[in-house]
Amino acid sequence: MSKRRLLAALPLFPLTLLLGASAPGTDANPAPSAATPTDAQTLAQAVTALGTDAGPMGARALVEKVEAGQRAQAGTSDAGAAASVAQAQGNPGTPPAPTTDASGSAAGVAQAPAAAPSTNGATASQVPAAPALAGAEAPPAAQGTDTRPVDARALAEALATKDAATLEPGMVPPMPVPSREKAPPFGKLQGLPRAQDLVARAKLEGNKLVVKGGKSAPDQVLTIDPGLQASLTKIMQNYQVPYGAAVVLEPSTGRVLAMAEHSEAKPELRGLAVRAVYPAASIFKIVTGSALMEAGVSPETEECFHGGKRRLNERQLEDTERDGACYSLALAMGKSANVIFAKMTSKHLSADALKRMAARLRFNREIPFAQPLDVSLAYIPEDGFALANTGAGFGDVYLSPLHGALLAAMAANEGRWVDPVLVEPEPFMPLPEPEPVLTPTAAHGLTRMMEETVTHGTARGVFRERGFQVKDAVGKTGTLADREPFRDYSWFVGFAPKDHPRVAVAALIVNDPKWRIRGSYLGREALRLALERIPAPAEVTAPAGAAGKH
Template sequence: MTIRRRLLSAAALFPLTLLLGATGPQPAAEAPPEASGTGSATAQAPADTVSASPPDAGSPESLATASAAVLGSASVADGGIPALAAEPGLVPPVPVPSRQSAPPIAKLQPLPRAADLLARAKLEGERLVVKEKDGRKQVLTIDPLLQTQLTNIMRDYGVPYGAVVVLEPSTGRVLALAEHSAARPEVRGLPVRAVFPAASIFKIVTGSALLEAGVPPSVEECFHGGKRRLSEKHLEDSERDGACYTLALAMGKSANVVFAKLTNKHLSADALRRMAARFRFNREIPFSVPTDISLAAIPDEAFGLANTGAGFGDVYLSPLHGALVASVAANDGRWVDPVLVEPETGALLPPEGEAVLTPEAAKDLTAMLEETVTRGTARGVFRERGFRVENAVGKTGTLADREPFRDYSWFVGFAPRDNPRVAVAAVIVNDPKWRIRGTWLGREALRLGLERVPAPVEVTAPASAAGKH
């Protein structure tokens, strides 16, 4: 019986520890020397650097300070961001590390136990409960069986770093915060750590900004090359442009040059910064566990801006934030904060949420994300016989560090498309040889999550007895 078919007892719950991945289980495979074809590349715009000293990583701090503690001292690219901004999120609250010279995962520190609610939780019946010193009990929203299933998948496949988040998009109720690290078993808290390059997941933000700028999903852009790196020549229309994709298909196939060219033609740095801020980059996300701020440096310079719009920039994302980014489209364009503790009284009802996109733009974004599963980079994984997830939508992302080699792979998405019940984010950081990657783990998170959150039962009203005698 394979790990994918095994149903694990909730009593076997393992504490969470790491990241997520993006293809299917295979015998140890050689990773590509750079980024794989799911979307991002290793090229980056040049940037000036400065140094930042981190505070004490072991003390409880504000979320912005906690991000600095996790990211540590690093070279950064400010990308020309103005010193002051009137709206939250337009300026990173701490220096943004350069992915090439100072990848933040190298400075990763464990989550302090006092803040690690899952490490302190005990199974009581079918719920995880945290007992406080004053006798109070906090009942967590986590589904123990789903948490165990996802943790054991990563543990059994020996992922170096992996994390996966499953939540209910309409309410923000978090159903799983699973993690594992074979590389550093002492590390905990990966689902809330923004130490992973966002890669092509940032195309969701870019695509949303393009929609708002009046670019329809049907607009077509022709291109050539750019699978693993971009140059300024890629931004120019050329006789070598032998392929043409619509914006929707470019999202599905994670076409870097199309996103770079459309960013260059239709977006300003301010427009992309504002959309990123709406999606909560460079902003605190309130949560019961201290959560890193997902940092995004968006430069003013034209090629750097296009590079960032395509997913090559210095932009970092936590798995929890990744699931929330996917949830915006699931919630008709609304942002809903995550919830880890059940309310003491009453049911957890869907909040109104803050508007990120119009319902029309959210509908277009959802259709674009569906291309990933039907015709794009996740098509093969989601067509695997016996493990299909019907009406799923999502986005993949892949990026690699060179020295030392780290292969980051992502999947974020939700299902079903029209009545979303679960949203997920999965990320795995692999060595050159790997067994599973983010898309496969994300698919499993959707499949197993839907089993734990069944579809509402439609009640048919009985036929009227009027006129009967």
């Protein structure tokens, strides 16, 4: 388990100790109904009410206060029990030793330690949690840090069922998610140190980029295509983009064929392709669209709307006579129709469903890679207009260009996720096994929707430019801007050809008010140049005279 995943699970262990979770078996208590308040629900509500710290640390601070309050109310002085709780908090990965209950059955590893009787005859485990929460305060947040309440809904589900596994990886952000409006993370962009940047350290040997090893370390041959890398870098240099990155993958294997970048504003800056400080914008509609299809919504399902090109309001979520245009979900993806995605999110998706799809597509999760790669953070509100706004691409969700290319590769692979590969593996080492993350039906529907972007949607113009067409390309664009200071983020992620994908790409450009090219142009060129360098596999045909022979 990674350090961040371990941190995400920290609050659940002391909470399950408080609740005395039973071991699996016939004696396990059923999950309490939603109509009956429980200690778990009370705790979750209290975590939400705090609102002054984010994620696991806020929950853990609250739990420590709850436990202290319970011990004080119970009047217990059992040092052994206190030591057991402290040990569980300090090392959640090591469960307490199993004990035996009065009936002789073994208790589960999450069972609370035996509590000493209090002066009023109640045990610590019998004291309700709610009184201990009164007036509880979380540690003050650091000045200037944007903070959010912990995901109370997922926490309540895990506690109510007394099963920490309910919180799947990625369901809770592993760190505070910045507010795009109040504290855009791009303002704190830091470059990748050269020692960690394999592409910057690599030297050209023949037609390969090689990172020389030390005395005891072997050389590392990169998967990068030097010619493609140079061509994409040259485009960004020629157009003097303030900040830009382009990633090209071989979808079936995850091999990184290019990871080009350039900054006219800060030429020394490295690592733009692996930083997740850029708003995902409408690229997040890939996540929302996937969740909608798995919820039973067809790409041909229509919704009517009005307005919403730049921003949304709650009135637009209602069906009214002002809804003068109707799009299918597929066309809404192609034209990036914000209101339709917001309305469909509101009608068909819960926060839990959107969180789970985002987690499956590796938001809030580490992605294994040969050099440091930022976690793409996503804060998904519980319900209401904020959830709909996030589903449309206006939420606090961030994405690295490499992760964007992986989303396109997932669609190209018919819903199977493949981790990226930067260093050529040894001949005897297998490549990562694909992991199914979408049903085949949803994956085919996603490709159908992404095709609309190029044929009838927001990238139609750039892909129809004479002499620069890319046959059978599909993709998704995304644009969003910071106000002060002004920054225009423009994305394109996609793959080609549609039926037999050979390359998947992501392109991002961060522009000033005056700009020359945007992400869709760079993305098209990445597809076009990559396909020129990676010819289609030759079709194997049998000789004419071989028919009927065995």
